[in-house]
Amino acid sequence: MSAIRLVTAFDLLTFNWCLGLPKAAQIASVSRQVSRLGDGVLYLFIGFALALFEQQFGLLFLLVGLFAYAIELPLYLILKNTIKRDRPCDSLPFEAYIVPSDKFSFPSGHSAAAFVFAALVAHFYPEFSAVSYVLAVAIGMSRVLLGVHYPTDILAGAVLGLSSAATAIALIPFLSLMV
Template structure:
């Protein structure tokens, strides 16, 4: 039996269980200020916020910033490959596709929803920052949480997509920092 058919049966059941919650959260898009806020957060979460942060880190942390920025870039690329592979193997439709009563608050970057790539990247980078620059991690934490919330509010993801993205991303960021940071820091001695 194929992975996608097993996943399809699982997701069909999960979609039904998560539908009512998604619909309630998605009602927030009726408030223009909230819709606009989450649209901006989502757009920045497309990568722009993280690209800017990665470019700034070497200036914020002259000793270790260049190595960390490079590691974040490479880990981010691996995150992209990971979530794209998972989405195309597991094939879960987005809530607004499966349930017309859920409004799509912004156009998605791709078709499938599991796991949330935005949340995966945000959690990955957040974990890397907590491991290396905790004060900066505290500053970026509200943005990361807003990115995760935006995925459900905008009708693009189910809560389990977001939780899975957060778990996978956090693990990838933690392991990347744990196993590779010292190697990258030696590339750019302070």
């Protein structure tokens, strides 16, 4: 079996299992709220709040975060619009619990953004790393449970987010000169 067929089989099996859970509709209700945490407003709010009120790393956290998202967002858009993988709700016989904001699913932008934020929190405030990564995983899972992403979309988003954050973190010595 080719790698693409294996990934597709995994995605379909996992996706169908998630959406076939006995309380999928109730889970989707909670997933909607979790997914909204990944829309970006919370990240901006926390970044600006830290920049204003946290003296040690707050401003640097905001600058590195803005740089990381400046890396992540264009890459996400290029990948999504080059690969053009249909969303599960557009290629499988079921209706998603939400209306997605765009047409394609790979990679997950919510997951990419959530993992950028989690990696930044883990770097600057390691005591909150477990909470931030659990939240990032929950945001990614919520997108599958809402029927708008396959599991590998989430995995690709996580890799994109972590890579973008790692690149921005590696450039901290240069960004520190701006503070």
